[in-house]
Amino acid sequence: MNRQAQAAVLFLLGSALLHAGLTDLYLRYVKAGLRPMLLAAGVVLVAAAAATVWYEWRARRQEPGHEAHVHPEPRVSWLLVLPLLALILVAPPALGSYSALRTGTALQQPYGYAALPADGPLRLNLVDYAGRAAYDHGRSLRGRQIKVTGFVALDGKGKPYLVRMALNCCAADAQPVKVGLTGRIPPVLRPDTWLEVTGTYTARRAKDPVNGGPIPFIEVSGAAPVPAPKDPYDETWNN
Structure with missing residues (x-):
């Protein structure tokens, strides 16, 4: 997973948290009082994604050929996609x-x-x-x-x-x-x-x-x- 992919995953995960926190979806996961923390986490993830894209863009401008020297990130980093898929694809019913x-x-x-x-x-x-x-x-x-x-x-x-x-x-x-x-x-x-x-x-x-x-x-x-x-x-x- 390269930096661009990391930024995309962080952005999508942050957006999913913001969507859950701004709707009633978050009530399937946490108590109502944790809504501000959930929204704050979403904002932090979106900001981290934007910072990752900006630093990567700045490094390329300052160092031509920067992409050729980038080492691949560990494959385990793709596990970041799992909570994203859980938020987007699976809305669990309340316990019954x-x-x-x-x-x-x-x-x-x-x-x-x-x-x-x-x-x-x-x-x-x-x-x-x-x-x-x-x-x-x-x-x-x-x-x-x-x-x-x-x-x-x-x-x-x-x-x-x-x-x-x-x-x-x-x-x-x-x-x-x-x-x-x-x-x-x-x-x-x-x-x-x-x-x-x-x-x-x-x-x-x-x-x-x-x-x-x-x-x-x-x-x-x-x-x-x-x-x-x-x-x-x-x-x-x-x-």
Whole structure:
């Protein structure tokens, strides 16, 4: 790989990072808070490509026949093309039910609980509901209508769960938080379908068969399919 090829790869890789960072594509790879760093990396790569082209052009002008003395770069440098192809050709889907059922729940006891509205239905993040139900024994949830959203996972026995994948840094470390469904469960559920579930708190809970972590339940009174959110991962679990 000569310098011109290196510059082209750097430019294309930087452009791909900028494209991902300026659209929602980056949310398939990293948490939303890393967007500025991703954009900065793209700018640096594009600038490095431009600098490489400029220095090569200046060296040729100052030293005629410069190209004849250039030694070939190691062939391993072509591995730089692999992340470029991954960004351009492969847009991985968000992790779903397959990963969720093979990984133990990541639910952790919150440091505290934000105040909730005094009346009306509660629209809660699934991780927030799970934390309050499992560790606060539903004290702030009793007698309230609750709405939570997540994707469906069905275990080997057909038991349904509503799940969000909790994200610490990037998709590689995503772990599930699971809420069991009981009550008026829709008769037909498809794995990875996103649902908005309406229901009430129940003290019922189970242990995750993978790691023994707590799985709280929600008493379902209604459920409706919804589009997958722009950001499929949850980032609140360890904040």
